[in-house]
Amino acid sequence: MSGTGNFDTATANTKIPVEVEPVEIEKKVLNETEKETTYQKATVGHVNDVLDYQVKLTVSSNGADMSNGVLADDLAKEGLKLVPGSVKLTYSDKTVETPADVKQINLKKMTPGQNVVLTYKAKDKEGVVIGTVLKNIVLYSGEQANQGVMNGQADASVTIEKTKNSDVHFSYIDRETGQQITNEVVATGPIDAKISALKATDISDGQDPNKIRPAYIEGYTPVDFTTATDLNAAVYADIKDVDPVIEEKSVTYTFRYEKTRLAITALPSKLNFGKFDDTQSERTFYLPAQIEKPADKKTPYGIEISDYWGIKGWTLSVAQEQQFHGSATVDSKEQAVELSGAQLQFNNATLSTHTEGNKSVSNLQDKVVTKSNFNLVPGAEPLELGEYERKGQYLNQDGDNKGGVSYDIPGYSVHKYQFGDARTADYSIGLHVPETTERYRTEYTSTLKWHLTVAP
Incomplete structure (x- = not known):
């Protein structure tokens, strides 16, 4: 049996209601330390990285006014600490606020279509376990006409990785x-x-x-x-x-x-031979060593040179400006007198150097030349006593500080040119007076001028 048939088509419409959220809230993050520039839902971080969070809350254009809105973010709960002064609240009407914290931020009244953006920075606390995911949540609560109290939340995640x-x-x-x-x-x-x-x-x-x-x-x-x-x-x-x-x-x-300086100091600045026998005989009077306390060791006299300059070297010399002289009563008259022929004698002189800072690592030996014994002639030209010359680099601001560089800018030296030690200090500086020298009962003085010349 065969036959034909006609088929008609039919259509029907069904309305599916879609409810628009009265308030939309989203949260994103970027890692500022890693120089990220785009906010995203999740990123990676390391201990002490600076994380920049952004929370955006929008009142639906089809909704109602929002009042008594509150944003709350408990960073500490997630192992984060707020960067002070980083909180900023920016409304779509250009109003800007800077709350002190993010634990509870009260929002101003907002009308449909308006939004507010919260930004703040936080750091991962030390001690956070590698592999931990910090899922930081922000909570919202607010009231809207015909809606009552509305709540919402949003989160952003940071996975802690080992610091690179x-x-x-x-x-x-x-x-x-x-x-x-x-x-x-x-x-x-x-x-x-x-x-x-x-x-x-x-x-x-x-x-x-x-x-x-x-x-x-x-x-x-x-x-x-x-x-x-x-x-x-x-x-x-x-x-x-x-x-x-x-x-x-x-x-x-x-x-x-x-x-920077190059300083010279006499230790001490005054030398006193004390009282001496005025008997007409040839004799050398020695300068007793310094002793501050009865139990202290004897301290030799000397010259200290402090080099905070980084120079190549220096030369030390000394001159006795005049013979020992004074004032005495001669034939009932006060007149100038001197110890004619008297001579200062220095013995057992040594130069010790204490260096702090960048010492030579190239095994180059500095040049040190000093006189161990010398006599002074009053009124003569300065007598050169010692010469110190550094080997290697010195005061070179164009150099670097890599290993192998000696006497670069860093460091300083203190040199001590002293006469004798604890054992010989009592007999290292003497004043020799010939038998023929006329002696008077007075105080004789003279001046030593020490010269420190910087090497060219």
């Missing part, structure tokens, strides 16, 4: 005043890398990584450094080749400086 980069800070202070004498420098690079391996782009202000350990500061000489945080209780070390390895935890190297 860290930084080293270099600070430069005056050792005498404790004041900072130039801006701090920050070097940032991979963990376990040496600062010398970094590039200028890794250093604040694009500085050479080999010229910050320590820095050359005109008018100053670096003398020591520490990595301690309490500078008052710190133990300072000599400056050698300071080339730190970057650690996961940020470290500050504080370098102390002295103002």
Whole structure:
């Protein structure tokens, strides 16, 4: 059997209601330390990274006015700490507020279509376990006409990874005043890398990584450094080749400086032979050694040279300006007298050097030439006593601080040219008076002028 049939088509419409949220809230994050520029729902972070959060709340254009709105974010619960002064609230009508915290932020009344953007920065706390996901939630509560109290929330996640980069800070202070004498420098690079391996782009202000350990500061000489945080209780070390390895935890190297100078000091400035026998006989009167307390060791007399300059060398000389002279009564008249023929004699002279800072690492021996014994002739030209010459580099602001460089800018030396030691100090400086010298009962004095000449 066969047949044909006609089929008609039919259509029907069904309305499906879609409810628009009265308030929309979203939260995103970016890692500022990693130089991210786009906010996203999730990112990665490391301990002490700076995380920039953004919360956007929008009142639906089809909704009603919102009042008594509150945003609440408990950072501490998720192992985060707020960066002080980073909280900012920006409304779509250009109103800006800067709350002190994010635990509870009261929002102003908002009309349909308006929005508010909350931004703030936080850091991952130390001790956060690697692999932890910090899912930070922000809560919203507010009232709307014909709706009552409305609630909502949004979150953004940060997965903690092992730190890849860290930084080293270099600070430069005056050792005498404790004041900072130039801006701090920050070097940032991979963990376990040496600062010398970094590039200028890794250093604040694009500085050479080999010229910050320590820095050359005109008018100053670096003398020591520490990595301690309490500078008052710190133990300072000599400056050698300071080339730190970057650690996961940020470290500050504080370098102390002295103002550049080359100083000479007589120890002490006055010499007193005491009373001497005025018998007409040839005799040498010796200068007793210094003793501050009965139990103290005898301290030799000498000259101290402090070199905070980094010069190549110097020459020490001395001159006795005039013969020992005084004033005495002769034939009932007061008149000038002198110890004619008297002569100062110096023996057992040695030069000792205490150097702190960048010592020679090239095994070059400094040139040191000194007189161990000498006599002075009153009124004569200065007598050269000692010469000190550094071997290697000195005061070169264009150099670097890599190993192998000797006598670079860092460091200082204190030289002591002394007469005798604890055993011989009593017999190392003498005043020889011939038998024929006329003696008077008076005080005789003379002046020694010490000269320190910088080597060319």
